[in-house]
Amino acid sequence: MVTIQNARIQSASFRPRTEKVDTLVLHFTALDLEASLRVLRYGEVSSHYVLAEDGTVYQILEDCEVGWHAGLSMWRGKTGVNGRSIGIEIVNLDGNTRDYPTAQIEALIDLCTVIIARNPGISHRNVVGHSDIAPKRKDDPGVKFPWKELAEAGIGLWPSGAQSEVVAAQPQIQSFLEACGYPKEHAYGTRDGAYVYVFDSANPPVGVSNVVCVTTKDILRAFQLRFQPDNATGIALPSTMGLLRRLAAM
Ligand SMILES: [Zn+2]
Structure with missing residues (x-):
């Protein structure tokens, strides 16, 4: 207790x-x-x-x-x-x-x-x-x-029993990530010291600076930090694909 x-x-x-x-x-x-x-x-x-x-x-x-x-x-x-x-x-x-x-x-x-x-x-x-x-x-x-x-211990998900799979193209990897809960590709910047989302990274609103683009590779790396910590590279291996598909289906 x-x-x-x-x-x-x-x-x-x-x-x-x-x-x-x-x-x-x-x-x-x-x-x-x-x-x-x-x-x-x-x-x-x-x-x-x-x-x-x-x-x-x-x-x-x-x-x-x-x-x-x-x-x-x-x-x-x-x-x-x-x-x-x-x-x-x-x-x-x-x-x-x-x-x-x-x-x-x-x-x-x-x-x-x-x-x-x-x-x-x-x-x-x-x-x-x-x-x-x-x-x-x-x-x-x-x-x-x-x-x-x-x-x-009953707290959160873990994709047990995942099998290796053929590595899919980036858009399909992105859809699996979103099915798991992860964000879509996006950009953010800062305005008056606070972070804000930026919808068009090429034309950020006036007053927004330090624009950072968050790509599928970055989002996949976030997934790997948690579910494949020995390969937190943002690059999908066949084992990564298996984990993604399993977690998306849970
Ligand atoms: Zn924190």
Whole structure:
């Protein structure tokens, strides 16, 4: 049974929720515990929970409040994931190079189980990493994150039993990615310091700069960060195709 410590937010970086919760977003903090709590309680970003390496859970926001953890984001064709999601920030300096401790993952499984029981709108497909909903812009929780172990505990999906297949053309790979929930190809930029989607990357609106195009290759790499971490290249192998088709059909 997970114990939750109160660490109530001390900034205005949240708002009341108006949409139903249907998504759970997992992150790594890239900061140690003390700095994570300081930034998320007092800064311009926030999350519902911070999970320490020893498994201690700190609650910053109530589930009925919207946090600022996802930023510019898209999942299953809908943008603005913050409004519909609960965010867990997991303390790890770099989940692409550092393992997640066992005690932390055991506590995470307990915490996710409690959150999903309280918010039955969260389907398995809607348990996501930040990199899933903001490909190219974000790469957390990283290749070291044990997604398969979570799926075996009933949290999120894992494409077990996938077989290798002939590699399809890019448009078909993109349709499989979208069937899994991933965004379509898109572009984003910054305006007044905030990220915005850009619908025509060749002609961004006035005031928008630093335009980045997110291609099928970038979105496939996000898929691989999670489901094929030993080949997070954006290049589809026959094994990648099998995983994609299996996950799309789940
Ligand atoms: Zn994140």
